[in-house]
Amino acid sequence: MRLVSSRQIEVGAVLAQDVYAGQSGIPLLRRGVGISERYKRALVENGISTVWVDDDLSEGIAPQTIMTEETRRKTAGAVGNALNEAKHAMKTGKGLSDTALADLADMADLITQEVQNTPDIALHLADMMGADQYLLQHVVDVTALGVLLARRTFSDHGWVDFTGRRRYDGLESRLQKIGLGLLLHDIGKLAIPKEVLDKPGKLTEEEWEVMRRHPVIGCDMLGEDASFLVRAVVRHHHERLDGKGYPDGLAGERIHQFARISSVADVYDAVTSERTYKSAAPPVVGVGIIQSGSGTAFDPEVVAVFNKVVMPYPPGYEVDLADGRRAVVVDVDVNEPYRPHVRIRNDDGSVEELERAVLAGHEDGGAQQAAA
Ligand SMILES: [Fe+2]
Numbered sequence: 001m002r003l004v005s006s007r008q009i010e011v012g013a014v015l016a017q018d019v020y021a022g023q024s025g026i027p028l029l030r031r032g033v034g035i036s037e038r039y040k041r042a043l044v045e046n047g048i049s050t051v052w053v054d055d056d057l058s059e060g061i062a063p064q065t066i067m068t069e070e071t072r073r074k075t076a077g078a079v080g081n082a083l084n085e086a087k088h089a090m091k092t093g094k095g096l097s098d099t100a101l102a103d104l105a106d107m108a109d110l111i112t113q114e115v116q117n118t119p120d121i122a123l124h125l126a127d128m129m130g131a132d133q134y135l136l137q138h139v140v141d142v143t144a145l146g147v148l149l150a151r152r153t154f155s156d157h158g159w160v161d162f163t164g165r166r167r168y169d170g171l172e173s174r175l176q177k178i179g180l181g182l183l184l185h186d187i188g189k190l191a192i193p194k195e196v197l198d199k200p201g202k203l204t205e206e207e208w209e210v211m212r213r214h215p216v217i218g219c220d221m222l223g224e225d226a227s228f229l230v231r232a233v234v235r236h237h238h239e240r241l242d243g244k245g246y247p248d249g250l251a252g253e254r255i256h257q258f259a260r261i262s263s264v265a266d267v268y269d270a271v272t273s274e275r276t277y278k279s280a281a282p283p284v285v286g287v288g289i290i291q292s293g294s295g296t297a298f299d300p301e302v303v304a305v306f307n308k309v310v311m312p313y314p315p316g317y318e319v320d321l322a323d324g325r326r327a328v329v330v331d332v333d334v335n336e337p338y339r340p341h342v343r344i345r346n347d348d349g350s351v352e353e354l355e356r357a358v359l360a361g362h363e364d365g366g367a368q369q370a371a372a
Contacts, residue, residue, distance in 0.1 A: 002058035002316045002328045003050050006043035009035055016054040017069070021046035049279050052316070056351055057328050057343050063316045066144040067114050075107045075143075076136040079183055083136075086221060087190050095223030096187075108143070108179035112172065115147045138273055143182040145310075146265035150178045152305045153261060160257040162228075174229075178258045181233025184226075185262060188218025188234070198275075212238075212246045232256035237263050240297045260299040264290055264306055267297070284312035313340045313359070320360040327357060338362040 001016030013035045018027035028046060029039055035053075043051060052063070067075075082100040089095060151171070153159075158166030159174050189197060192214055196207045203211060219235040226234075236250065236259035243251030245263075272286040287310060294303040313319055313329050319342060321327055327342035330353070339356040346352055358365075 001052040001054050001063065002061055003063075003318070004053055005050055006040065006048055009040055009043075009051065009053065011035055011037060011040065013053045013055060016052040016058070019043065019048060019051055021048060047274060049274060057345055058316070061316050061328070061330055063314065066118050066148055067111065067140075071110060071114050072140055075111060075140045078103055078107045079139050080136050083187070083190060086187055090190060090221065095221050101226070104183050105176070105180050108176050108183055111140075111143050112147055112175045112179050115144060115151060115175070116172075118148070138269055139183060139186065141273070142185065142262075142265045142269045143179055145269060146182045146262050147175055147179045148309060149265055149302060149305055150175055150258070150261050152309055153302060156305060157301055164253070177227060177229040178233060178261065181230040181258060182262055182265070184218065184222065184230065185234050185237050185266065186214065186218065187221055188214035188216065191217045216247050229256075229258055233258050233262045235259075237266055239263065241299055242296045245297075261302050264298050264302050267293070268306070268310065282317065283310065283314055286310075287312040308334055311337050313337065319357070322358040322360050322363050324360075327354070336365070338365055
């Protein structure tokens with residue numbers, strides 16, 4: 001299957017996956033459905049910018065997802081319930097209940113289990129939700145990506161304990177902790193007014209001030225019982241390596257390793273997701289932002305792991321070749337992410353394959369990007 005823009009989808013194209021809009025759990029359109037003009041309009045009107053289709057170009061292309069769609073929906077539902085409860089608790093001045101925390105911990109375990117079983121490259125965060133679902137979906141996707149980055153970081157470099165020692169024991173329980181922290185990372189946003197959260201365009205200085213409180217509010221909402229590791233993620237996921245982040249302006253290793261991993265996952269997902277005020281940027285843009293922030297915003301060790309895990313041109317995506325043609329990515333070699341294996345439909349209708357395609361803007365093979 002391959003990914004096409006809803007605006008450009010051809011009438012008659014066949015959907016390769018169910019498409020959901022809203023929280024009902026009932027698909028807007030089902031897999032196997034042929035696209036008509038009316039369906040095409042429905043996709044656009046529901047804010048679904050891209051869909052997966054099956055055609056002659058997409059044969060054998062299997063996008064690598066971190067989670068099954070089922071886990072994704074199940075965890076999003078549980079996070080939704082916990083958030084609703086937290087909203088209620090907030091009004092009465094209480095923190096998250098033990099039950100809500102326990103439910104979320106179960107979801108963190110489920111995500112961790114699933115991430116343990118995925119190969120660690122070329123993932124695709126299936127982005128077929130409309131922008132209104134952003135908060136829930138974002139939380140689940142960031143969690144999955146963060147746990148995946150953590151798994152690789154911990155196995156390559158170890159996890160850093162409170163004495164600064166690098167350790168390789170008890171990985172699974174560390175992954176569950178970072179997973180729970182990630183599920184809760186933006187919980188403080190419940191206290192931020194909607195006008196500020198969803199504002200299209202730039203925030204004013206005062207609005208920023210309000211926005212920047214969410215990590216601290218979130219941490220307060222957790223209550224005393226939440227573990228130190230979970231709190232570190234919630235409080236410090238917006239800190240920057242150079243000390244220019246918030247809320248505490250911590251720098252370097254003073255930012256907990258779990259928070260350093262979380263910030264990479266959070267920023268990448270924010271850039272590549274639909275929001276009420278912006279459409280999703282393609283993976284190559286998200287990858288560029290993470291790479292250019294290495295050493296300033298982000299921990300280079302985490303960025304190096306990220307580069308092995310997230311591909312700028314994942315299978316199923318459309319790309320522009322240097323010779324002006326459009327192609328679909330079939331496969332990608334982690335060591336040469338800017339030279340993917342692609343498939344092209346020629347003007348006479350025939351399908352052509354290129355092993356190491358030269359992409360527009362990456363004529364040098366992406367050497368610059370890799371070095372950045
Ligand atoms: Fe945040």
